[in-house]
Amino acid sequence: MRLTRWLIAGVVVLSSLSLTPAQAQSASLAGADGLGDSYFPQDGNGGYDVDHYEVTLGYDPAGHQLTGSTRIDAHATQPLTSFNLDYNGPAVRTVRVNDLPAGFTWHEPHELVVTPALPLLPGLPFTVTVEYAGVAADTAGEGWTYAPTGGAFAAGQPHSAATWYPLNDSPRDKATFTLHATVPAEWEVVSGGARVRDEVRDGFRTVSWQQNHPVIGYLTTVAIDRFDYLEQRRANGTPLLSAFAPGSGKLREHEQRLPEILDFNESLYGPYPFDSGGGIYLSAPLPFSLETQTRPIYADWADLNTVVHEVAHQWWGDSVSVYSWSDICLNECLASYTADYLWPERMEGVDVDAEYRDTIGKVLSKPRFWEVPLQDPGPEKMFTSVYYRGPLFLHALRKQLGDAVFFGALREFVATHAYGHASMPEFRAFMQSKSPADLTGFFDAWLHGTTPPPDQYLYPGNLRG
Template identity: 50%
Template sequence: MAISSKARPYLLILAVVLVVVGVVVARLPGQTDGSAVATSTSPTPTTPPGIGGDGAGDPYYATDGNTGYDVDRYDVAISYDPATKKLDGKATITAKATEDLTRFNLDLHKLTVSEVRVGDQSAKFSQEGEHELVITPAATLAANQPFTVVVAYAGEPQAFDDKALGTSGWQISASGGAFAAGEPHSATAWFPANDTPKDKAKFTLAARVPNGWSVISNGREGASASADGWTTFNWTEDTPLATYLATVAIDKWQFERSELPGGTKIVNAYAPGAEGKKAQQNKLPEILAFLSEKFGPYPFDEAGGIYLSDNIGFSLETQTRPIYAQWADLETVVHENAHQWFGDSVSVSTWADICLNECFASYSQWLWAEAKEGANLDDRYRAEIEKRKDNDGYWGNKLYDMGRGNEFRGVYDKGILALHALRRQIGDPAFDQVLKGWTSQHKDGNATWPEFEQHVEKIAGQDLKGFFAAWFRGDQRPSDEYLLPGTLRR
């Protein structure tokens, strides 16, 4: 995810002010008050045997996701009328029980369920709390048993309004259409899911909209079909994705389709008023070729971009096809496509690991400037260090295990400096090996920040505990030993 450059100074000023009064809180555009955000971790829910847990154990979002099963695929079918803002949906979820289950949960946000079937039998269900869909199948699901869940639901999808992270999920576009994007929450605003990045799954969408509207989503474009004044658009992503990386965008799109030399298909979509972004998006083949040199082969079969005419506060790396706010520039395109490796192909295990996504996508902007614009990154680094030398608020942003609500406070700026310092600490050959080895070893999976530290130490042949403690785990300006390694020390 990239945050609007206009929002970043706002966040920094707010943080400094609140530190003065003894409260630390991060806010993004869309937040309506300044309530404090707790930074302590949440306890992991415990459940009796045979009952799937109503939380996947994330330290910051204890009730996100569920346990007791592993999802293989989401097949989602929706009908949406922009005139009424009403959605009707049916989701077929293919999964496997990881323990004997007499009951399990899905996550669904403010939509009303009318029917649930497990296999070929009706199942009892209830909707509890803000997002728990509690399902009791007619018979116990045995451990390792594959099963399907079919959920019928309807309503007017609602956005998530988080006091720390702003507005995300389902939003109405300037044209009257709609789109779904956000982090860490988005998917469950429009379909039921196991809403944790740890349970990645394949995804298929059939979206039916009135004629005149069109739909873009993740992955491979299928044939569309029209009947009775409505058109159904079909999209399939067969590489497992984390749920927050699924998107649907409904508008009067102008599509452009092309293909890379290796066969990767590109689909770009421009909302009315966003056509001026075409020249920028035409750089995508060059961007993907550059990033492939740095990170290894592009990890998906599809690529492209979704350009809104809406000035939301973020752009997002929705898998294979990032979604861009009106303000998005070429650096943003580099950033979001770097996420296809760091964040999408290799996903976090918990939200405490978010630097694995954002620090690397942000540093890719510097790599691009170095290669394409001749930027001297050591000079740029020193200038940033000098500018920030007395800024305690800046250095106080931890990059690992930063606390709930603080996930996006340091990763876009301090994270860049930290990775450049790491590059100079271990040298370019080792740094290149670190990047390509990481994306290869964890392709299509999940990983943690401590695993990354071990990965770097093994390749570099160095004890880097002090370095990582100073830059990523610490909340103070690093000592000169770690601040100015290698060629950074003049």
């Protein structure tokens, strides 16, 4: 019945495409090779939306051999005679679309072009299964990475997933995610979501993880190591499973406070948006830790501030995600403000108004501090000013609006955009809607300015002291 249905669909499409060569050329039946992000225009692909990924891996740490089979459940948004996936992992062996063999070619930097045997109709579901195998190259923190302990893990922002499975690699196309991974029995496998299988048979361990909420590619992960575990549970019953690679046990004291950190963030931004949590602690000197969904990845230097920061991302970045990478302040400004200002203020009694004034006094005459705008900082400087100027901007906005309005608006914004996307212009318009005063000058100075804001925006409310 499935084969017959698709054969009929193909005849209908082909009969409707009885065009002259010029007409056929203009019909645009190939999905776009990117979604037009201003920083990474070839990220993502047009013509379809993904609903679910099911990734099945086998990995041999000794030889770095990775075998994969990824099934993608999607639906077409236009007629398609071909479409692209983002992928730059081990060599592709076969591709099937709706269980029929499909043609494929690969083009740099990460375009896997798939030509199904029969055209795809808009609005209808379809499946793609890609099988691949070979040595998984070490990207050193930009995707699949060899761990110093002999295992491997996947991490990187804004890209990482395409090094270990094919996908529509854009924040604009979230999907649920299932991982099945088989490794030699002495190794463990950790990912995001809930662990639904852990079975050892004939010298191999197979572990399955399920993400029940939609996730962006760079927020998925797999980590293979000889982990020890810490199991905790929130007061409401949410299970928390954290993993520690050999040599990372000294960081356990931070993760033991995870229930408290989740409660703290929940008091600010509303209910924790996921049904499980935890952390993955590596013995790797990565230059970053990363908010991989439900279970962040931590470098070997992580401290309590890092944990608070990555947990805040579960609301800002994971549940509410950027629409474009130029919106990165929506992720990093909020997570940095949470860890650098709100946690010290509410949990440690720090006078953050005084800290704000002290910081402004130190940087007011330093042009380089102000030269990268918070909104649309550029692809080469995405991860700069959002960390050190973002908290100042949000603290000034808080003082401009008052605590009740500011924190109420943040909770409402998170609830409105849960499991979806938002942009900085949307955030700006939303916060403006909560203020009787015109905030145009304030937002322009803080978000787009490359010099210190005028005093009226640097010291709103009682910030001057």
